Amino acid sequence: MKRSLTVLALTVAAVTAGGLWYVQGKRPVRDGELALAHLQAPVTVRYDERGVPHIAAQNEADLYRALGYVHAQDRLFQMELMRRLARGELAEILGAKLVDTDRLFRTLRIREHADAYAAGIDRNHPAWQAVQAYLDGINQYQASRPLPVEYDLLGIQPRPFTIEDCLSVAGYNAYSFATALRSNPLLTYVRDQLGPDYLDTFDVAWHPDGVIDRPSLAREDWRTLGALAQLSLGAFEGNGLPQFEGSNAWVVSGTRSASGKPLLAGDPHIRFAVPAVWYEAHLSAPSHELYGHFQALTPFAMLGHNRDFAWSLTMFQNDDLDLIAEKTNPDNPNQVWYQDQWVDLESRDDTIRVKDADPVTVTLRRSPHGPLVNDALDSSLRGQTPIAMWWAFLETENPIVEAFYSLNRADTLDKARTAASQIHAPGLNVIYANAKGDIGWWAAAKLPRRPAGVNPAFILDASRGEAEKDGFYPFEDNPQEENPARGYIVSANYQPVSPAGIDIPGYYNLPDRGRYLNQRLGEATGWDLQNTQALQLATGTDYPQRVLQPLLADLRAAAADEAEKALVERLAAWDGRHELDSVPASLFNQFLYELARAAMADELGEAYFATLLNARPLDFALPRLAADADSPWWDDRATPTRENRAATVKAAWQATLAHLRGQFGDDPDGWAWGKLHSLAQGHPLGLQKPLDKLFNLAPLAAPGGHETPNNLSHKIGPAPWSVVYGPSTRRLIDFADPAHSLGINPVGQSGVLFDTHYSDQAERYIQGNYQPQHLAEDDVQAHTEGMLRLVPAG
Template structure:
């Protein structure tokens, strides 16, 4: 054999070895997919009877069990099969333990979570939980751990990449989920911190214009996602074709992979629960129990205050109170950091709450610290027990009774029962302040006692409606304080655009409403605020070389259709108009503030003085800025999409990206897994499609929207319809990782488990049958 042939043979051999290794590695990774057929024997006393887990062709799950505890065990098993890494990262995030597996990059996040003490709150909730709830939490945890114990193949790929194994699941871990939801859906304390910076930057008159409105800043949480959105409505049977109530809900959250929801149907002798579960929790969050149906939107009420605490002049280790200096309550938290030494953090508490400025991402004045007063931190929070009672309610009266224990986050909960009753309660704790300080827009002085909380608003005084004469109820993060019997609920409401659109559609029909009309409304893409802004301001433009575009926008119906150019042009024009009007006044705060606050922009443009750009010598008028903004927008869009504006499409710029928390950092895998699907809608459409403002690249990425759609006619309580943003599985090797995504985008809804195509049976090693 010649040297050339020998080298070639060696090379081919090496290629074959690499191919076998890659193929073998892929096959090993495939073993992380769940067993979905056959019998599994479980040696765990928490499983008392055989239970089945059926799946349909989309991976949606049906559990059939003889007891609630067996059902909880099976749900924990199924969640772990499909979402184990999501569950583990959730509890690590909430308990401040991400640095253990990722390293120092997550240390700042862990510090924040240790200061907030969500883990300790979850522990307190478990200790005070009812016996029924504890039994479910214990059985669920046993189901999760049973899966991990019996799993013979690979763990989900994220564990292999990060090189660790999950710890056993504990019942307290499940309760961290609710603490995280309370954190994500309560955000006015961040508004207060931002407003403090804003007040120092802009003149008082402009500050008043920017804050005297329905919503505050962009309200972006730590995870970089807008918090304020969701729709729900319920229609009385007197307005429906079936003669029974129709209920709909689409909770809006940041769009991620995997989805925050896991669709399941849980059948026991006592009830049939159908709807959205949360991986990590043994309860139905949104859906129906066959007798009552319910759905949530965030109230966006003011349940938090930032207290500016003054350190004592004689002893900076103490802080001032109306009764004199007081010592901080402290506890030490040890944070393990991968590849580095442990970090010991001393967490301080004042009489108002944890000292959040110790996290290092906000800077109080010298000699001061900032503490967080938050209704969700108050003792005696029985929200998990409330959710359990909601799951088991036999009628609307039972359901409303359950809401009395619902503490945090405050939610607009609509509900209906098969007997025909409908209702709404903004359930949750809202503080009573001794004195309201500047509309609660800014941090308040903590040393005077003048703004201290004196209690919580009574349940019966909360916003609520019961079988209203109008025959329907809807909420969309709009101002619901008119339905309360008193108390201050804040001014941080979202724009009422979505609510008004829902109300118009529900009231304009002369015929009885049916479920298909509700499903259609959930996918409605008319942006009334953007259309009205176009009609109000663009006629002022001279048009000039762009007369044809101005005419097209003038005839536009406001539908944010992904295949049309008008939504893209209108959005880009509004984006540039806001920048031209306010970037000079807000400076570096503009990008933190601007998130499609059309109402605020309208307030500012009502006074010509604010339209002038102080950075330029000419004095610009509002009309000139409208012209200039259109020029800016068209120049940017032409650069990125070509000269023929009629070929532009909103979907070219407005694409949804379901980023996985781990794989988005791996270039090739990121490109493979990220669909970047063109979508309809904008920040004000019922079908929420909140885009980020452009960064000069002509792109408006869709980052926030309906993570789930749920609709039910109580005339057929066993046939609710759903759409899920993504897929049932969190494993990228699964065919169910994102197979529901296109249907979700297109507004297609379907029942859970149309037919069982796969089924496993969990059998106790020693049966009591």
């Protein structure tokens, strides 16, 4: 027995030592010296207390080559997964369950467009030279260092990263902005299957005459469109990768700040994931210095600042994607009607490689208006009517790489404006400030000229000319402001106004968040880092009272006893703040879901109702529905009687209490927001048990909520609520002292499992803390915890 125990102990020790050796070998190298080919001179990389690299190089080529190397150290698997998702190649490493997602992205033609675009670029342009140096750094890391544990688990065979991969990821980012594949089928279904009285609730203009008419869609086509909406949503939910959802940004001039200098705040709202979407890095060379936030396979910061200027981004949310019902030739299903004649569809086969299974061949078709999105679905779900997709990303020059190269160097209003004008798709709001005192905002996108009366919120009828475009509006017609007299600019995804008065259809968010920020900024001066933090972390919104006020009489009548009446009065008196101890926040959010279900699920059916819960039109619809006692939505089609608003509100109230009591007990104190609303950040491999225990972060109680300034937002649905998206970083730059800006990462800088910086910021983030973003040399020196020297090889 003694001998057996000794053998067991030695075995355990050997396994433990082997495990520690394995884990240690995967960690980033942040101290010492490494040789890197193609460097012209040594590069110093100093790592601070958060694992942020401060890269000092003697020229820009070395700077970007070093950035690629250190970015890959921390985020190589994220890069791999992003390029595979964008190019429709996930099934090759994840198996047959990802074939549908791959088919979707092949259908979107992102991969094909990226390959064609790459073939035509000027590789001598300094932007593309920087991209090539960055990619060389990534590829040298991948070829010379141990691969991430995810590669081992999935059996990924490494291959070099390319310019085509970078462009494909840019295409994925553009697609993640567009909600047309989800909202257009839904709104068209309401219009054509339910009618104008139902559509009125969504505040979408109804056009019974004129240019707009209804495309002829068969019953099978509605199933096709519903399946397409669900597939589009599942591509984000099922892969644990970022999706852009909204954002806050504002800038105040020196006339309203405490310091007399501009102050910029920004927090882009993106679906949460591990690792975080942004990679922070401080770049320094004789010709260029920037503290930037970078995305995977993107060498230019999408958010950044230095001592001279700073910018942030929000989603413009202009509608840059049309779905178009094509008219087919009854004698030839491979022809569609275009410009007064039948024309052939383009068609080609593509092959999806599948792990542990045979390859899948997909046929991709295109009409003159764009790819046919029916091809994203299994053949049994494609319906009768070809649905084409016109997408500005595929139809514009879109020099977005050059645009961000220039924006990273835009130390004047003129340079920033010029850079913004080069962003064609996706639509982005660029919010800018500089040390000279200028502030500005440009809604950057190529806006198409659609026929008069055409509403792209619906499926368009190709046979009537609704899908045709007469070019694009000039950039000067885009919404924009420079140095406004009021002394501040707010951007929060609401409908902007064009200086030329043109209509700009879009998928805009509720105005409540922007209105809240605008009111606070407009009524106060003396803005500094402290009170700007408080505004960025605010949890209030006027939206609950916009929904509740018209319903209070019905809610009071629905209350069954004194305890329920007390709960109704707590709702009536609630200020809309989603604090951790708030019971009304939980009551309202459960009631919001039950109200939507009681009113709308019977008309829409479960598939389209599920789409509605994930679509922005619901946010606009619910206050309008609550205020309209005569809306046809109040009737329950499943009963022989005709229900009114009071009956439906009562049913929703009873369902609200039944759910909360059944799930969380009878005591309302147990329903506090922080007990029901949490942020659990997940890794793509954490979707699979038991890997969730290894890769995912434990849930943390989350303040804020849907469309509050601290937009820790959940899907409208039954409690408990998991936060889906929110501030992907919070940044504050005061030009009184831009070298001492503040920021925070929702997780950590590193994507390497067991690394010190894998999740070291998660608790500080949810608690509303900020961390210094070191820019000044003395600060960088004082906070250096590791120094890596990259030296020329050979």
